[in-house]
Amino acid sequence: MRIALVSLAAVAAAAAATPALANEARVEAHGGVIWDGSDSEAVIGIGAGYDYDLGESTFVGIEGSADKILTDNTRVSWGIGGRAGFKVTPATKVYAAANWQSKYCRFCNSAVGVGGGVQQDIGQRYYVKAEYKHLLVGDNTPDADQGLVGVGVKF
Template sequence: MRIALVSLAAVAAAAVATPALANEARVEARTGIIWDGSDSEAVAGVAVGYDYDLGSKFFVGVEGSADKVLTSDTRVSWGAGGRIGYKITPTTKLYANSTWQSKFAKYGNSAVAVGGGVEQALDSRFYAKAEYKHLLVGDNTPDADVGLLGVGVKF
């Protein structure tokens, strides 16, 4: 039930955006760590997204991602979701996000990730970000957590 509600909230946030208020497209590379209470592994991936301005301070965005736990027995996890946030300064964004993630392992389960992050512009095109996600796995599979650091370019 909680996975369905979080997924619905992410879709609703993306639906609120209107193309007339378009702000920026982005592409990023990221790396970090995933842990589940008993084990931790390195993770690396990429993401693409588009943010829409809702006035001068608020924004919503959509995002697609591909992440891989850096061990031999895992596969690429594909993600689709959205984020909503506030521009603390003209160069700093604080946001909450939710993403559906496909399975990281052949016998694992897909998950809904909820979390948040901060994105800092480095200049007019490049940015760095730090992000945390809690993966709600379900089906009696332990939840997991992900911490990511990324760098990207805006268009």
């Protein structure tokens, strides 16, 4: 079901793409750390998304991700969500983001992530980014925090 949702979002983004506009698709690799107050672990992943321009200085976007905590007894967590923000300069985006993420382990809970980040273009096609998310886990499970840095390519 999760794979189907991410696939559906990717197809919808591709179908809605309009070549005449400055909208952009993106694919990235990212890594960082996830912590919950008592423990921290490294995390790596990939992401893909599509940003829609709402004018010269604002945008909204959809995105999907697959992340893995680098420890035993964890699995890939699939995420789907969106972001909205401002173009501070033609090469710099600052945004707020929210997403839903599937379970990181068999007995874990899914989570809703809220946070933000900054994306900086390097040339015409490449970018780097830094992002923070607070993961609202629920069901009497402690919330977690996640800090990521990434590198990607735009289409």
